[in-house]
Amino acid sequence: xxxxxxxxxxxGVLGIVDGLTSWFTPAVRAQxxxxxxxxxxxxxxxxxxxxxxxxxVNSVPLGILVGLAVGLLLAYGVAAMQHGYYFEIMxxxxxxxxxxxxxxxxxxxx
Amino acid sequence: xxxxxxLARLKTAAELxxxxxxxxxxxxxxxxGGMGVVYLAEDPELGRQVAIKVLDDGREARVLASLEHPGIxxxxxxxxxxxxxxxxxxxxxxxxxxxxxxxxxxHLPDRLRVFxxxxxxxxxxxxxGVVHRDLKPQNIMVGEFGEVLVMDWGAPGMGTPAFMxxxxxxxxxxxxxxxxxxxxxxxxxxxxxxxxxxxxxASICRCATxxxxxxxxxxxxxLAADIAAYLDHMPVRAHRESIxxxxxxxxxxxxxxxxxxxxxxxxxxxxxxWLGR
Numbered sequence: 058x059x060x061x062x063x064x065x066x067x068x069g070v071l072g073i074v075d076g077l078t079s080w081f082t083p084a085v086r087a088q089x090x091x092x093x094x095x096x097x098x099x100x101x102x103x104x105x106x107x108x109x110x111x112x113x114v115n116s117v118p119l120g121i122l123v124g125l126a127v128g129l130l131l132a133y134g135v136a137a138m139q140h141g142y143y144f145e146i147m148x149x150x151x152x153x154x155x156x157x158x159x160x161x162x163x164x165x166x167x
Numbered sequence: 168x169x170x171x172x173x174l175a176r177l178k179t180a181a182e183l184x185x186x187x188x189x190x191x192x193x194x195x196x197x198x199x200g201g202m203g204v205v206y207l208a209e210d211p212e213l214g215r216q217v218a219i220k221v222l223d224d225g226r227e228a229r230v231l232a233s234l235e236h237p238g239i240x241x242x243x244x245x246x247x248x249x250x251x252x253x254x255x256x257x258x259x260x261x262x263x264x265x266x267x268x269x270x271x272x273x274h275l276p277d278r279l280r281v282f283x284x285x286x287x288x289x290x291x292x293x294x295x296g297v298v299h300r301d302l303k304p305q306n307i308m309v310g311e312f313g314e315v316l317v318m319d320w321g322a323p324g325m326g327t328p329a330f331m332x333x334x335x336x337x338x339x340x341x342x343x344x345x346x347x348x349x350x351x352x353x354x355x356x357x358x359x360x361x362x363x364x365x366x367x368x369a370s371i372c373r374c375a376t377x378x379x380x381x382x383x384x385x386x387x388x389x390l391a392a393d394i395a396a397y398l399d400h401m402p403v404r405a406h407r408e409s410i411x412x413x414x415x416x417x418x419x420x421x422x423x424x425x426x427x428x429x430x431x432x433x434x435x436x437x438x439x440x441w442l443g444r
Contacts, residue, residue, distance in 0.1 A: 075435075078439070081439045082438075082439055082442045084442060085442075100278065110243050117423065121423075128251070144441075145438045145439070145441065145442060148434045148438065149431060149435055149438060151226050152427065152430055152431040152434055154430065155422070155427055156427045156431065159423060159424055159427060160424075163424075
């Protein structure tokens with residue numbers, strides 16, 4: 058599997074998990090489906106960018122940094138659309154991007 | 168009256184070999200060992216500097232010429248000097264001896280990677296039926312670009328006590344495992360100065376320096392493979408792991424990922440607690 062598709066997959070899975078954690082917050086539990094969908098899309102996109110970067114640059118620290126930055130940027134976009142929850146969305150979102158960045162750097166294409 | 172300085176110069180000049188019958192121009196002595204003396208010389212025909220080793224017999228040149236490997240110094244030419252001694256011209260290695268390299272390199276993985284590269288030409292020589300018999304840091308050169316060259320392949324049987332296998336010391340038959348013993352001793356030297364020697368590395372040293380040859384690694388490649396496994400955070404053949412060892416190796420191998428996941432989980436818990444106030 059290529060790095061971009063692997064990034065999409067890993068970012069998407071992490072996004073689903075990240076979205077599902079909102080179940081623990083009763084205030085937003087009613088919007089769980091929408092949050093999971095948005096989070097999955099956000100994770101997959103961050104993973105795709107991280108995978109694209111990993112195809113060009115072979116560096117784990119830089120990969121993590123790029124994933125972190127893209128995750129942070131996308132999470133900011135989502136938070137801005139929500140008009141709030143900046144801290145609650147951006148911090149975990151950036152870490153999901155960082156994990157995707159790490160995973161795409163380590164992934165060996167077959 | 169001749170001054171001491173002039174006398175010393177005359178003595179040095181008298182000791183220098185006569186290269187008149189060769190195409191080389193002698194510059195100076197650059198090394199001296201039990202097997203011979205190495206000189207810096209110039210090859211005017213090709214406009215390059217070479218190292219010339221002068222020794223009592225031509226065995227070493229023949230051994231070296233039979234081993235073509237990037238980790239073994241290539242021989243350009245061999246012959247006999249007017250005084251009857253043998254010589255051979257070889258590539259001049261610009262770099263440091265391994266003992267000097269170790270004095271300046273404290274990063275353990277860097278040292279171990281150099282050790283792996285020492286094992287490769289030794290294993291190559293073993294595959295061609297040649298046993299070095301005198302492996303020690305002083306016989307290894309580390310080049311400017313990290314390349315490793317093993318030198319002094321002519322030792323007919325005499326080794327260096329600190330690196331000599333018991334069977335070699337006893338004057339018995341030696342095979343590749345005598346070199347494995349010397350490599351194990353070299354590894355011990357490389358680990359000197361470490362505040363805490365990792366258990367797998369201690370086991371590798373023990374296995375390589377077992378008094379009984381049959382208990383050692385069967386060859387330099389097997390030893391190098393264990394070092395590679397250690398560097399890759401993989402199980403090492405010489406070391407039986409406990410569950411705790413296995414866990415620690417897993418954590419060490421995946422520390423970046425585990426740190427990121429831990430950071431994510433910590434962040435998530437903080438966010439959940441924050442929103443649930």
